[in-house]
Amino acid sequence: MAEQEQHVLGEGSAILTPTDHKVRPAVQVGxxxxxxxxxxxxxxxxxxxxxxxxxxxxxxxxxxxxxxxxxxxxxxxxxxxxxxxxxxxxxxxxxxxxxxxxxxxxxxxxxxxxxxxxxxxxxxxxxxxxxxxxxxxxxxxxxxxxxxxxxxxxxxxxxxxxxxxxxxxxxxxxxxxxxxxxxxxxxxxxxxxxxxxxxxxxxxxxxxxxxxxxxxxxxxxxxxxGIAYLPPADLINIIRQPNLQEWGSQGTYEQAIATGTSSIKTRGRDAADAVSSGTEDLVNRVLGFLAAK
Known part of the structure; x- marks a missing residue:
């Protein structure tokens, strides 16, 4: 019965009227x-x-x-x-x-x-x-x-x-x-x-x-x-993709990219993923950036 009721959109009532009565009864739908x-x-x-x-x-x-x-x-x-x-x-x-x-x-x-x-x-x-x-x-x-x-x-x-x-x-x-x-x-x-x-x-x-x-x-x-295991290049692509006004200004955007790149250069080693290459800070920046949408 409950399943049938969810398909009902409205109820109304009517009475017998002369055939020339053309006004339809109003039914509240909801x-x-x-x-x-x-x-x-x-x-x-x-x-x-x-x-x-x-x-x-x-x-x-x-x-x-x-x-x-x-x-x-x-x-x-x-x-x-x-x-x-x-x-x-x-x-x-x-x-x-x-x-x-x-x-x-x-x-x-x-x-x-x-x-x-x-x-x-x-x-x-x-x-x-x-x-x-x-x-x-x-x-x-x-x-x-x-x-x-x-x-x-x-x-x-x-x-x-x-x-x-x-x-x-x-x-x-x-x-x-x-x-x-x-x-x-x-x-x-x-x-x-x-x-x-x-x-x-x-x-x-x-x-x-x-x-x-x-x-x-x-x-x-x-x-x-698996974002923490992505190569630094992927993290940079993720963080630079959305519209610039998300960062508030062009300068803020460029600073974020520069910081991420610097983090990779100064901490990075020849490792395959972000965690083992020491770019945890960049991962955190990407997470914060994505979560702030």
């Missing part, structure tokens, strides 16, 4: 399902896990903005954007709603963002901005630009880190369905852990809380992916 179904294993590690770029407004705003202002634009857009304004996409998703809210859905339009929309209709809740900003945008654009410039070991790290980021999100959402405490530990021993208190079934409902939770998982995912 649904708020806080239960977050698990994602399908096949989508984990892929950028559309966060968001499917179906909306024209997203494409017009984000894809066409200048490189110098793209990150601030993406963050501002994701925070203020109302995805329901695109009636065509809303209709498309609503027609597939049952598939999109099903546990482990493999529907081609499924994403965490779309799943949230189909569970929260007319109740005032907005999908976490993280899904569009850091999630989809950073995953697709940053990853696409960085990947070709990495070594084989660096490419493997990028793939693994993306997967661990999403596994951590799934773990947190799953725990929040059961209680008020979310505890995430690294997939590999010694890479860290954290705990947060979040009201049961409300992790997705507060944008700031969700973003705090998501960012806390980043260092764990990067370390589990």
């Amino acid at each position: 649904r708020c399902i806080k239960e977050v179904p698990p994602a399908a294993a096949s989508i984990i590690g892929k950028c559309p896990y966060y968001y499917q770029p179906l909306h024209g407004e997203y494409l017009e705003t984000v894809e066409k903005v200048s490189v110098s202002s793209v990150w601030e634009t993406v963050k501002a857009f994701a925070t203020s954007w109302d995805p329901w304004k695109d009636k065509e996409v809303a209709r498309r998703l609503l027609h597939r709603r049952e598939q999109l809210i099903a546990p482990e859905s493999t529907d081609s339009d499924w994403s965490r963002h779309g799943n949230f929309m189909m569970r929260h209709i007319g109740c005032g809740h907005k999908p976490p901005s993280y899904y569009v900003s850091y999630g989809y945008y950073y995953c697709s654009h940053y990853g696409a630009e960085l990947f070709p410039n990495l070594s084989a070991k660096g490419k493997a790290w990028l793939v693994l880190a993306r997967r661990y980021l999403q596994l951590n999100l799934e773990d947190g959402l799953r725990q929040n369905m059961r209680g008020d405490v979310v505890q995430i530990a690294s997939q590999k021993p010694g890479n860290g852990a954290f705990s947060m208190t979040v009201r049961k079934r409300e992790l997705e409902l507060n944008d700031e809380t969700f973003q705090t939770f998501a960012f806390k998982t980043h260092p764990l995912a990067y370390l589990d992916g």
Whole structure:
């Protein structure tokens, strides 16, 4: 019965009227399902896990903005954007709603963002901005630009880190369905852990809380992916890839690169990875940089 109820979007009543009465009864449509179904294993590690770029407004705003202002634009857009304004996409998703809210859905339009929309209709809740900003945008654009410039070991790290980021999100959402405490530990021993208190079934409902939770998982995912064992050249490529305004100024950016390069030259030996070559400071800088997104 409960499963059937989640597919009902509204209820109304009517009485017998003359055949010439053409006014349709109004039915209030709305649904708020806080239960977050698990994602399908096949989508984990892929950028559309966060968001499917179906909306024209997203494409017009984000894809066409200048490189110098793209990150601030993406963050501002994701925070203020109302995805329901695109009636065509809303209709498309609503027609597939049952598939999109099903546990482990493999529907081609499924994403965490779309799943949230189909569970929260007319109740005032907005999908976490993280899904569009850091999630989809950073995953697709940053990853696409960085990947070709990495070594084989660096490419493997990028793939693994993306997967661990999403596994951590799934773990947190799953725990929040059961209680008020979310505890995430690294997939590999010694890479860290954290705990947060979040009201049961409300992790997705507060944008700031969700973003705090998501960012806390980043260092764990990067370390589990093996960032501490990357060659110095990969670490430099990682830290120089994002937009310059992330550093506050061109000078700050150049200083960070110079410091990283100096660290490699002064501490480095002919070793294959960052830890054994003594570039722990550079690893820490990269982790801090990535976690501050």
